[in-house]
Amino acid sequence: MELQDVILGFMDWKQLTGYELKSFFSELDFLPWAGNNNQIYTALLKLEREGLVEKETVPQEKLPPQKRYRATGRGKERLKCAVLQPAEAISVRNDFLLHLAWSDGLSTEEIERLVDGYQKTIEVELAMCREKMRRGGPVRGRSRREEYVWSMILQNREALLRAELNWLIRLRNGLANK
Amino acid sequence: MELQDVILGFMDWKQLTGYELKSFFSELDFLPWAGNNNQIYTALLKLEREGLVEKETVPQEKLPPQKRYRATGRGKERLKCAVLQPAEAISVRNDFLLHLAWSDGLSTEEIERLVDGYQKTIEVELAMCREKMRRGGPVRGRSRREEYVWSMILQNREALLRAELNWLIRLRNGLANK
């Protein structure tokens, strides 16, 4: 599923401007990529050219006019088609593993500092993730099922971060016994 | 930590050709990016220009000559410096969450099929990951500690995949009760 389909999802759910879209992307951290102007505004132009979204320009007194988009019938069709496609497996980018892989030249203290620093980083991420869950996330569901699904989406990141933290603690104990 | 440092890590550990490097990248799935010719051969040229690796060209009878590289003193310094840098938090790309996010237009059967398909995908990944752990992975450690560290690297992926699978099973149960 590519960026355009994600945008279509939002536009099907609610009429939005590029700016609002951007703020959803930055708040929702299961799309860490795709939060910048370049991608959003060019994708919007392309979607419009292809007739998958329609634009409504709302003039404002003192600010530049808003361009509010919503998905068209064809846009909804394309979205459903994309959603039904089989999903790819998660792909994880783990910088810490690269450091660990070549840590043989490090002293015990140096490697401990590295592990400590990374553990702190993950704990901070977990705290932020839980704070977001507590606040409930920016998206309100249209149905009971959608409400549930969005809560599970927020929990997904927590589950992975917790797994990472548990693994880290095992690593720390293992290293202490070497 | 960028690709060049990862390559330096390999070249410090062992003298290697670009081709061998490539096969390590494809076997080790904690670097899902960075397995293609373009990146590897251009990075190698750059590392050589900067004096971080040294090349030894070994002619072969019937195959093109091998170019075997190893890290230089300056290369090892740069590697250590990169390893000591603080590591970034994991970044997870989860296509399934995007499908789930916009699944409101799907029927119960359609969403079940989607979940089933993804579960199968993750189970296959887990099986492959465990098979790799059983075979021990391609890298032999230089020390007890390095041996341990590499086994933990292999376990990291298993831990995350298992967390994903557990989350999926919770999701499935939750959906059944809606």
Next chain:
DNA sequence: TTAACCATGTAAAAAGTTACATGATTGT
């Protein structure tokens, strides 16, 4: 004879990041 392995590289395109550019409003 078809595919996989060995071995090197280059070209072109797609995806993603960072910075630039404008400019009013509101809060500290």
Next chain:
DNA sequence: ACAATCATGTAACTTTTTACATGGTTAA
């Protein structure tokens, strides 16, 4: 005075993917 929010976009750059290009060896 400075930063943040609202609101649009473009330019330059880096990273990553896919395909092209060559050509011998080995095993099914």
